[in-house]
């Protein structure tokens with residue numbers, strides 16, 4: 001008897017594929033963080049550049065720092081995902097335990113939550129729609 005349905009466990013080859021993508025992504029982000037490190041020095045206000053380009057430089061630096069922070073957060077999620085692969089727990093939502101699904105993981109292999117829990121954490125406005133009505 002087949003269980004059917006689309007919410008099956010990830011196949012070993014799918015986990016393999018996502019594992020490879022996590023490693024590649026990890027490397028890419030580590031490089032990005034390392035290369036942005038030299039850019040995050042304070043802007044030298046004594047530099048003989050015009051006011052506009054100085055503001056440009058500051059804005060640029062803020063963006064670099066923001067990118068770097070989000071890259072570091074993503075690296076952390078990737079590390080967690082790699083540990084979960086090693087433990088055989090990869091592919092399940094950290095909140096509700098439901099399968100996240102290969103298609104979602106293909107887009108975002110480090111995703112720790114299913115779509116429902118993710119949108120609940122991000123927005124919160126649609127949370128009431130997902131809650132079961134407990135009237136009785």
Ligand SMILES: [Zn+2]
Nearest residue numbers: 093096114117
């Ligand atoms: Zn969930």
